[in-house]
Amino acid sequence: MRVPLSWLREYVDLPETATGRDVQAKLISAGLEVETVERLGAGLAGPLVVGRVLTIEELTEFKKPIRFCTVDVGEANGTGEPQEIVCGARNFAVGDKVVVVLPGAVLPGGFAISERKTYGKVSRGMICSSGELGMGEDGSGGIVVLPPEYEPGTDAVELLELVDEVLDIAVTPDRGYCLSLRGVARETATAYGLPLRDPALLDVPAANTHGYPVRIDDPQGCDRFTARTVTGLDPEARSPIWLQRRLQKAGMRPISLAVDVTNYVMLELGQPLHAYDRARIEGTIGVRRAEQGEKFTTLDGAARVLDAQDLVITDDRGPIGLAGVMGGANTEIADAVPDPETGRIGGTTDVVIEAAHFDALSVARTARRHKLGSEASRRFERGVDPLAAAAAAQRTVDLLVLLAGGTAEAGVTEIVAPGEPRTVTVPADHPDRVAGVAYGRETVVRRLQEIGCDVAGADELTVTVPSWRPDLTDPNDLAEEVIRLEGYENLPSTLPKPPAGRGLTGRQRLHRRIGRALAGAGYVEVLNYPFLSAHALDQLGLAADDPHRRLVTLVNPLSDEEPALRTTLLPGLLGALRRNDGRGSHDLALFETGLVFLAREERRLAARLPVDRRPTEEEIAALGAALPEQPRRAAVVLAGAREQSGWWGRGRPADWADAVEAARTVAREAGAELLVRQGAYGPWHPGRCAELAVVVDGTEHLVGHAGELHPRVVKALGLPARTSAMEIDLDRVEAAGEPVVPGPRISTFPVATQDVALVVDDSVPAGDVERVLREGAGELLESIRLFDVFTGEQIGAGKKSLAYALRFRAPDRTLTVEEASTAREAAVALAGERTGAVLRGA
Structure with a gap:
């Protein structure tokens, strides 16, 4: 809203020395967003x-x-x-x-x-x-x-x-009354403590039966309609310079006298108006909902197909205007044009003025449905003073009579739906408790009266809200008005005092440890938007009945291409890898930790929580039960070289083993033992995919997968060849971990190393053999490492040889050869019992 300072001074006797910057500072202190003050004519010097x-x-x-x-x-x-x-x-x-x-x-x-x-x-x-x-x-x-x-x-x-100054105000949706000089003048008068000359205080004749006939078929969509008629207008009359200049300063273009007057009054009082050429209206003016598919041409010349929810102004022929949005071409005010035969000046001489109050939601939806925003719809959407309609119509009539030589007809049409003023009950000390400042009842009442409220009561105030403030609906709204007028800058700054002993939770500490560990292993963290589409899951090759395809779809997504919340971290990570690879970074190792959103099998509707009190535990629990499951995940993706080549030697490419090691890194930070075995799932190559599992309370749980991506997935996503990935469920890994991860034990006694080579079937995973050896060796085993895998005729078809290095050490003594050999034999015996392993060469 552009507000010329010279126009504002007509309603408030500002100090002569007050500049636009001074008024800007006052209005900002009162809570308005005055973005700029434009100095018109700056540097202008005559003659x-x-x-x-x-x-x-x-x-x-x-x-x-x-x-x-x-x-x-x-x-x-x-x-x-x-x-x-x-x-x-x-x-x-x-x-x-x-x-x-x-x-x-x-x-x-x-x-x-x-x-x-x-x-x-x-x-x-x-x-x-x-x-x-x-x-x-x-x-x-x-x-x-x-x-x-x-x-x-x-x-x-x-x-x-x-020469003038113009304040440019960004009016927020809750302050629609400031889309008028009347509203801004009220705020200015309050800020300066000066009286207001309200331009809406006019002598308005009472309604009678002689006005233009109007019929309202939808009183919910239009609860007030005022119609006035002016005849005998001079079609050659033009808007005076002062009127044109005020419109120009406010950002509007002068068009014709009748249109300029309605725009001027709209800027002055905030009430949108429309002038119809009376000669082009047929019969009674009506207000109704449009018929589905009904056609109508607006003033901009566009032919529009109406929706059944559109509110329209009609005559006996059909629609003549979109209520609160734009008028129709069939009743447009005609310009003064000389007749080529007679030379007489033609044009509109009789007009019907419409000043109505339309439902804000209906106008907003119509404007968006037809992509037809206007100055009128902008005001109706934010709330227009319904009691200003009659005054706005009278002001328009007075100006047309003054400037165009017209005659105001005695007939006044005013249709008003029954309604009562809105009242809000609020404790007198409620603003004090909200702000933490002792304002006192007298200050609260004074401030509420300054914004136009009627206040009654002592300790419990009954506040009658003014008609131009539809945003004041509950006690907190009234408290906000008191606080802003008393000055936000006067609120004391107090730091919160958290209770002692509150720090990061165990879950937060684990999250940070995992991030540091992966970063230390050479991965770079990325943050992706938590949205995806079903097409992304198709590219990953997930089966039709895969649980990850049960998506939680957003009602109002940021992008129609990604309307759902993610069920896996991989699409976002792989997209980041593809973008970086396309921009020249070919050696990549990325990781992300975050939530995924899994739809529950039983869909529940979330209840709206109350705002006048703290929700009960049952209400909070019901809200939580309606939310999707949100487990934490960690994921990595790799492509290109894992180790660079140089003078130190040859490098090596990233492969499936690096993805598996990333999973082990995560498990180590959680203090959990990770079970790794061959698997096959969705986007991974069936021959280079590992299942990741943990044991919780004696039950084994699958927590993720790692390995090389399937060539079809790599091609579909445009990824580098041999791209590898891992994704793991952090919540289940944390549940399988030790409550406190012990620090490493350092022994001063020497280590005893024993090697063992076991022959097993090809189908037996090396990880299973390693786990059994660790269990059989007992507490003396410090570490175990697989250093060789051999297949060949020497050991037979369908067999493989696994060679392990076992390190034994005691914390309190030097181990004897017999102790180390006994532990080794126990490990081999248990491996033979569990996996069918035999010593190679035995």
């Missing part, structure tokens, strides 16, 4: 006067049309002689009154005017356009032609109100 064109000589010897003019500027040039001016514009004629800037003047932007020779003539000044004067573009881009009543030599700076 700038009205001139009358005496002669025009066309100079035709140049590439473009040039005119040499003489202009009467009165005594402004000091001689009274005509001023000679060269001009290229062509939208003025001999006898027209124009704006002339004389040598020595400076136009906005630092454009100095001097006498100079051009096109073979001496130009002593310039005839100005609206753009050159800083008035804004009027659509023609030509010279400003003034009404004939102004005398040559009149000061044009004062006439055109070229």
